[in-house]
Amino acid sequence: MSLDAVLSRIDETLPEALDRLFGLLRIPSISTDPAYRGDCARAADWLVQDLQSLGFEAAARPTPGHPMVVAHGGAGGPHLLFYGHYDVQPVDPLSLWHRDPFDPAIEETAKGKVIRARGSSDDKGQLMTFLEACRAWKAVHGALPCRLTILLEGEEESGSPSLVPFLKDNAEELSADLSLICDTGLFDSARPAITTMLRGLAKVEFTISAADRDLHSGMYGGLARNPIHVLTRILGRLHDDHGRVQVPGFYDDVDELPEAIRAQWQSLAFDHRTFLGDVGLSIPAGEDGRTPLEMIWSRPTAEVNGIWGGYTGAGFKTVLPAEAHAKVSFRLVSRQDPQKVLEAFRGWIAAQLPADCELAWAEPGGSQASVMEIANPAFEAARAALGEEWGRQAAFVGSGGSIPIAGYFKSILGMDAMLVGFGKDDDQIHSPNEKYDLESFHHGIRSWARILDRIAR
Known part of the structure; x- marks a missing residue:
């Protein structure tokens, strides 16, 4: 059986995938508020049951805070660690929501259909794209594509106080050839991207x-x-x-930016006038002689x-x-x-x-900053897979912000992280009326299936 059969399975079972995502979105797993401690545990248990249904050995591991979900499955090929987080931000002010933030629904907007709910983009919708890709692969091939470890955190939105101790205590179990993180987005809400630099x-x-x-x-x-x-x-x-x-x-x-990466960033045709104009500004500040993307990604x-x-x-x-x-x-x-x-x-x-x-x-x-080793063939394999799915060449991009988990994987577990996500700039994460485009969810599942296929081979 081929990758095409997996992609067809994803398309055919999208309604069921949405039902499962909605089930997770209904759980108000707000990690920073002690009143929702039980709901965070319930979300962890929900994910354990879902992973077990895919053939993973899965458990909710206790921490001083909220549980870590750890699962192992598959055999052969490269060993990949996938990370996501099941906790969400508070919903205040509730009066600004158009609907109950924990009553997910598909809504029609001027830009297309969206999944409206707290956590739909950050990060439940994103992490479920990976699990649904695994589900389709297992249904078609009877096994997972390679050896996989899943780590799902419940404290990312409240500072991850338990994360570093947990990684140190379980470093041997969690170490893999490469980590995958799905908590980023598309470039300019249109082009698939792999984040390879984090400040x-x-x-x-x-x-x-x-x-x-x-x-x-x-x-x-x-x-x-x-x-x-x-x-x-x-x-x-x-x-x-x-x-x-x-x-x-x-x-x-x-270090100076490699010329190949500088040329690739230039090809993205980043419009700094619109970027600044959206916040009432017009003139770039910062270092003379540097492009806008250099200044926000690599300087x-x-x-x-x-x-x-x-x-x-x-x-x-x-x-x-x-x-x-x-x-x-x-x-x-x-x-x-x-x-x-x-x-x-x-x-x-x-x-x-x-x-x-x-x-x-x-x-x-x-x-510290994180700079990924893109000479690893898995990065070009993933880049090609994303381009095939989205019909546009994927880009290696930077991030002006910091994603500490990628640095911890490097410093504690000794492996690079590949950050691939399908969020859009207007997803309103951390704000009222958070959404995740239905297109992002659907193509995200297909994207992970393609990436797993290429890396496993």
């Missing part, structure tokens, strides 16, 4: 203090040091006139996320504040180390502090 993150909050109390600006203004002046003067020097970060050594571990950043100090209430209070505070974050790329970057930033600030000022440093945090 890391370093973040810190700090305080600059001067006098031992707020001072009357009439009595002390002009003589006493104002911490807000000091803070803003320093942060104003964070970038030069060409958009480059001025922290010493910041670019030491930043590091330094951003001031918040500044406060003094009196900010109603009316006016003429004080010189004793303290000024700021939150600063860095998006990291290539080999940049979060701790190294933050220590360099701290030293850079301290070197500019005038007399009578002190620096207090809150506990910093961060994670």
